[in-house]
Amino acid sequence: MSGKHGHKPFEGHMHDYLAHVRAVEEDLEYYRAKRFEPRIFYLLRRNVVTFYDLLKVGSTLRKKDHFFKIAKPQGKNIEARVRHLEEWLDEYVKGIALVSARTVEGMDMVTEDNRKERGDYDDFFKIKKKEHQGTLDERMVNLQQDLTDYTELLEVFVQALIRRGWATREELAQRWQQLHDERPWAGGVIVAKAWTDPEFKRALLDTGREALREMGVHQGKVGKLVVVENTEQTHNVVVCTLCSCYPYDILGDTPWWYKHESYRANIVQNPRACIKDMFQLEIPSDKELRVWDSTSDVRYFVLPQRPAGTEGMPEQELAKLVTVDSLIGAGYALEPSQLREREAAHVEPEMPRLRPD
Amino acid sequence: MSETDSKYKIGDAVIVANDNPTGNPRTPRYIRGKRGVIGLVHGILENVRDHRGIHNPLYTVRFDLSELAPCHDTDTIWVDVHEEWLSRATRDS
Numbered sequence: 001m002s003g004k005h006g007h008k009p010f011e012g013h014m015h016d017y018l019a020h021v022r023a024v025e026e027d028l029e030y031y032r033a034k035r036f037e038p039r040i041f042y043l044l045r046r047n048v049v050t051f052y053d054l055l056k057v058g059s060t061l062r063k064k065d066h067f068f069k070i071a072k073p074q075g076k077n078i079e080a081r082v083r084h085l086e087e088w089l090d091e092y093v094k095g096i097a098l099v100s101a102r103t104v105e106g107m108d109m110v111t112e113d114n115r116k117e118r119g120d121y122d123d124f125f126k127i128k129k130k131e132h133q134g135t136l137d138e139r140m141v142n143l144q145q146d147l148t149d150y151t152e153l154l155e156v157f158v159q160a161l162i163r164r165g166w167a168t169r170e171e172l173a174q175r176w177q178q179l180h181d182e183r184p185w186a187g188g189v190i191v192a193k194a195w196t197d198p199e200f201k202r203a204l205l206d207t208g209r210e211a212l213r214e215m216g217v218h219q220g221k222v223g224k225l226v227v228v229e230n231t232e233q234t235h236n237v238v239v240c241t242l243c244s245c246y247p248y249d250i251l252g253d254t255p256w257w258y259k260h261e262s263y264r265a266n267i268v269q270n271p272r273a274c275i276k277d278m279f280q281l282e283i284p285s286d287k288e289l290r291v292w293d294s295t296s297d298v299r300y301f302v303l304p305q306r307p308a309g310t311e312g313m314p315e316q317e318l319a320k321l322v323t324v325d326s327l328i329g330a331g332y333a334l335e336p337s338q339l340r341e342r343e344a345a346h347v348e349p350e351m352p353r354l355r356p357d
Numbered sequence: 358m359s360e361t362d363s364k365y366k367i368g369d370a371v372i373v374a375n376d377n378p379t380g381n382p383r384t385p386r387y388i389r390g391k392r393g394v395i396g397l398v399h400g401i402l403e404n405v406r407d408h409r410g411i412h413n414p415l416y417t418v419r420f421d422l423s424e425l426a427p428c429h430d431t432d433t434i435w436v437d438v439h440e441e442w443l444s445r446a447t448r449d450s
Contacts, residue, residue, distance in 0.1 A: 112408035121382045223404050226397070226417075241385045268387060268434055269426050288432060291422075295383045295437035296407045297415050298399060 020082045021139050022132075024089050026256040028143065029129040031089075032150055034243075034259075036096045037127050038118035039109075040157065048107060053160040054153075067158045067172065068095055068151055081140060088147045090353070094179045095154045097355070098172060099161060107166065111296065120243045183354040185252050186217045187301075187327055188319030195306040196315055204303070205229055212250065220249030222299055228292060229303045230329070235283045237275065237329030238292045238300045239267045247299035252352030255324055267291055279330045302326070304333040324350050362401060363414040363440070369395045370446035371418060373438060381412055381439040387425055388436050392446050393418040396435050413440040 043049050068091060073084035100109075119125030130146070132139055161167050193215065194201040203211035208225035219225075225247055228236040240246065244259040257263050257278065266274035271291050275281045283289050292300045304326040310318060313336070320339055325331030334342070342349075365371060374380065375390040397417035404412075415437055422432045 110408050111406060116382075221404075221406055223407065224399060224402055241387070242383055268385075270428050271422070271432060271434075272430055289430065290432065291434045292417075293385060293434060293436040295415070297402045297404050297412065298417070298437050 017078055017082055018136055020086065021136060021143065023256045024082075024085050024143055025132045025139065026260060028089055028092070028146060028150070030256065030259050031093050031096055033127040033129050034118050035114070036099075036150075036154065038114055038125075039096070039100070040153075042109065042113060042117045043107065048166060049157065049160045049164055053164060054156050057156045057159045057163065058152075061156065061159055065159075066155055067169070067176075068155055070147075070151065085140065085143050085147065088151075092147065092151055092154065094176070094355075095151070095158070097179055098176055099154070099158055115243055178356055181356050183218055183356070185351045185354050187251050187324065187352075188322035189315075190215070190217060190250070191303060191322045191327070191333070192315040192318035194303055195310075195318055201229075201303070217250065222247065222249050223297045224299070225250070226292075226298055226300050227303050228290070228300060230305045232305075233287060234290060235287050235329060236290045236292060236300075236302045237267065237271065238294060238302060239264055240294045241265070241268055242295070245294045245296050245299060247301055248355075251301060251324065251327055252354040255328070255352075257330075258328060268293060275330065279325065281331060302329045304331075307333050307335045309336055320349060324352060363398050363416070365395045365398065365416060365440070365443065365445075367395050367398060371395060371416075371443045372446045373418070374442050374444065377442055380441045384438055384442045385436060388418070388420060388434075388438070391420055391424050393420040393424070393436075395419075399437075415439055416443065418443070 040049075044051065070088055070091065071084075074080050100107075115121065117125060118127065132142065134142065158172065162169050162172070190204070190212065194204050200211060200215065203214070204227050208227055209219060212219055212225070223245075228238075230236055238246075239258075241264050244254055244264075246254045246258060248254055263274070263278060266277075268291055271289050272283055275283060275289075294300050304322065306318075307321060310321070321334040321336070323331055323334060326333045370392065371394070372392050373384065373388050373390060377384070395416050396419035399415040399417070401411060401414050416439075417435050418438050420434045420436065422428050422430055422434055425434060
């Protein structure tokens with residue numbers, strides 16, 4: 001996959017197992033330390049569940065009553081094992097969504113509560129993330145153990161919510177089912193339409209979400225959407241320095257590096273160097289670089305430039321050139337030759353998960 | 358959403374407060390006390406999933422990178438800031 005813009009170490013491809021394992025490690029720690037455990041603390045403080053509820057459940061729960069059933073790997077080779085870790089992580093993430101405020105009656109919690117609880121505004125509250133070391137194999141074994149432990153706490157927590165009467169098992173089962181109804185990723189389709197339909201592009205840049213609604217793209221309610229256009233004169237890049245705000249209701253799951261402290265700090269300190277170091281992308285010196293630091297109220301994405309040599313390509317083909325990185329400004333849209341190289345190497349196309357509301 | 362209630366308009370020079378204990382916590386530290394220019398006016402945005410109540414009008418403020426970091430590039434950083442953090446910049450400020 002070496003193209004004009006070079007190798008991108010932060011982009012997961014199944015032929016790069018280490019990149020996949022790194023992504024699972026980083027995301028697992030993110031969801032544990034930033035989503036789940038702060039939520040537990042928040043609810044403990046308010047007596048929604050107590051340590052003692054968790055202890056009691058933990059000591060009496062039988063395997064057959066488990067809410068979460070984790071599938072076995074579909075083989076012993078490394079690809080099957082990595083895929084298994086990825087699927088398991090995804091179940092963990094869905095499990096956290098299952099016990100989030102909006103689905104459990106009586107938990108009146110908004111995202112802002114969680115930001116305070118997890119230390120976005122005060123380092124004192126930050127939950128330390130684990131560091132990962134060792135060979136690829138050791139790291140996979142460690143991940144397996146972490147996922148086992150973290151899922152166990154999640155299991156106990158769900159059961160404690162049921163015992164305390166905050167939700168019934170049936171309600172949670174129904175919600176669990178809904179959480180598996182993923183929608184198709186629309187990032188590529190939106191950009192391809194903007195490249196071919198000037199009227200739509202204007203509407204997208206002027207009205208954001210409204211243009212998408214007219215196009216029939218489903219979206220949630222996560223603030224105002226602002227789309228910023230890359231041109232010959234301007235390159236845009238998006239960050240959320242305080243947490244990880246992202247238009248996930250349109251672009252799907254956030255890449256792990258977008259949530260990572262190193263990106264969030266470096267991109268506003270020395271943006272050109274950051275983009276070069278992390279993504280091997282050198283922004284021409286005659287272009288203005290604009291960094292957009294997002295709050296929760298406005299979510300940004302970048303409309304990448306249409307690559308050369310794509311004249312007359314149908315929208316469907318153009319959509320395949322759009323990468324997640326290019327929507328954040330951490331990359332360019334692929335050139336047709338790069339896409340062909342990827343297809344020849346059987347690199348999976350990027351399709352972030354787009355979760356239900 | 359309403360832009361008519363917003364105090365500043367695009368192009369206005371503003372200064373971000375250095376400290377504002379009762380203000381919205383989502384104003385990053387690296388722009389506090391810094392001078393910028395209003396780039397976008399969003400007005401009052403409702404975001405019920407995110408936070409309780411209604412925040413003050415929101416702006417995207419454009420800062421020169423050289424104002425924020427010891428960096429010689431002529432690039433810009435655009436940051437969302439709520440109105441209570443901003444005051445009008447005078448020539449001397």
